[in-house]
Amino acid sequence: MPATATVPAAAPPPSPLRLLIVVPPLAGHLLPARALARAWSARGHRVAWMGPEAALRPLLGPEAVVHPTGARLFRGQAVGGAAAVRSLWEGFVVPHTRFTLGAVRRAVEQWRPDVVLADQHSPAGALAAHGAGVPWASFAPSSLEIGDPLGGDGELTAWREGVLRALWERAGLPAAEYADPRFSPGLVLAPSCAALLGLDPRRVPDSYALVGPLLDARPEPFPWEQLAGRPHRVLVTMGTLSAEVAGGFLDRTAAALAELPDVQAVVAAPGEVALPPGAIGRGRVPVLELLERGAVDAVLCHGGMNTVGESLVHGRPLVVAPIRHDQPVTAGRLAALGAAVRVDFATATPEQLRSALRTVLDDPDYRRSAELVGRQLRDGGGAVAATERLERFARAPHREHPAAWSRPLSGDRVGP
Template sequence: MSAPAVPLRLLIVVPPLAGHLLPARALALAWAARGHEVSWVGPEPALRPVLGPDAVVHPTGARLFREQAVGGAAAVRSLWEGFVVPHTRFTLGTVRRAVAQWRPDVVLVDQHSPAGALAAHGAGVPWASFAPSSLEIGDPLDGVPSEEGGGSDNGGGGLAGWRDGVLRGLWERAGLPAGQYTDPRFSPGLVVATGSAALLGLDAAAVPAAYALVGPLLAERPEPPFPWERLDPARRRVLVTMGTLSAEVAGGFLDRTAAALAELPDVQAVVAASGEAVLPPGAIGCARVPVLELLERGAVDAVLCHGGMNTVGESLVHGRPLVLAPIRHDQPVTAGRLAALGAAVRVDFATATSDQLRAALRAVLDRPGYRDAAALVGRQLRDGGGAVAAAERLERFARAPHRTGPA
């Protein structure tokens, strides 16, 4: 009788943001279900409510980061300058101590938490990349000017070249050998991505062997209370959610959306918004909405959102078409791809009128082609295997022989 496999230790380094934490948590639960151990690096006040009281957290402390720009190249630059870079510098010491003291077999590194890759490489520990957004996959920034006026940095490399220079600067600042430079966003051995080839803009026949396109990572999670009894069975329903990080800029858009829905008496809206938001007649408004549970119960027929990968993936695997109003980062990329695939209508977040929003909502609700396309993309995402497939691939990677770290 063969001896049982030795449990493996996984250290997860991820930004303290719900859109990154929730899919990583689903992977961690699948990893633990295979008999392995997991711990996290990050600020306890942000991680603990999502991960629960029993999670092992190596605390970094918390700090404020600069507010990000609303859209375009400025938003990408501010993401790196105002969050990724200072967050990396702030957390690198704690990540290094966690690697040294907890001794993980593998480190899972979010693409926007390069400290994990820097610490793992320096210690000679295998690390895998985690891509919960589409911003870094397929390099959608290639050819984009680094400044809104069309200027570029780093010898004409545009926004992608500017970002690559930022990454090399982090590597050098961490004291790692320049000759061993590896893009901290991409582990040479494994990149776990929460999309499909179509959604990420990749040629399905040429996806790199190191990529695991597993689709959305879903798991049961604590959901806020919701007045289910207020759902109107006689009307179709639209979920409206613009994400937690967009609340400060979404007010005007939500007002126009409310005006559009007011002209659709056969549609009931479920809106994630503060108590001050204007709601259309008969709408249900909550500060927090149980998005996944609404979709699982079949309680909504379409979704209007900003194009974040979590909401998009959850909607698609449940066959729901979308109206997408992207604001920044990967959202315009995802919205453009889904519109091209016929699973969504894209509208302009800043300028879409209530008439345009009403027409977009009517299209995804009334035209079967949008539902059919959403169902097809959803099947492709489900075929990735989700959290179970991600944990299996990560386990194989962790058990394989590796040669990593400084010579």
């Protein structure tokens, strides 16, 4: 009687992974992280967030797992140059790190994530994860930390290094294990590309994953029927944090648009801005849907990485009026790449704004350059590629991680 063949048992499916996301409570950081979190959940994994309920819940929804940090006010920040970098760290990043570190440590200890995703401007995530022996990946939605955005300013670079080391020391971590909490030694996820970050693609570190924009639908009511049959349409949006300073700029932009009768504008602006005839002004507009539908031909914005990435992925040239932080860096790179015209936020006249808009609308080279950068961004793979890279990192043997990542956590996991 012939022997019965032994059928090998099927390998059990890999267990779900837990991801803890630590980002500042700012839309420019939360929105791309939300896109990654949704892709992560779609693969059967679990995700939790750190931050103030009032800021996170409207963006994440009622089902999101949020470990609250509480909320506090932070000092105002300078508008441009080295002063803006210093005030970003002194007025927000450092006090935010000190304020949230205890809560992040408790969440890491109790929820026991397999990996922490720590925004470069939320070092508490990296500090807490390192101290608990949990692998942590860095999240870089801003262009302010990668490459040499400070233009070789040695004094400013040394000052920031001192700030980072002081945070490490204040967290009680061993000096011998110091690692820049902005840069995980294992994985840095950036929703950008080499060209936009000013990097030589041949010298991008293996630990970097330049995945391009993390796109996430943000439905907003919109009067699509009001889009007129003019030859051109322009989207004007200055970001969620610029309302308090953008009023004068938007007034000058409206004056410029009034002299462009062949252009219809879609403007994200408070109601008090006087818009030219035919313009559509709303407090919030569906930026991504407008681009996906091909409803706009160019974008005028502040240079925030979300708007820039979404515009370029859809091949739209830009007029960029940077206000603060990484926006001047991004604007400079876009201009150098030929995908945008840069104007001065504080001083640009209606005539200069009109000329800039006319240039990106009429000169096809700007559209071609935007499409070229957009292809490089799309090649990064977006949220799916980011999730796959993060999953491989989380499942990698501990021997591939620094020694601090092999420390056992005490107790059992809690929470969903």
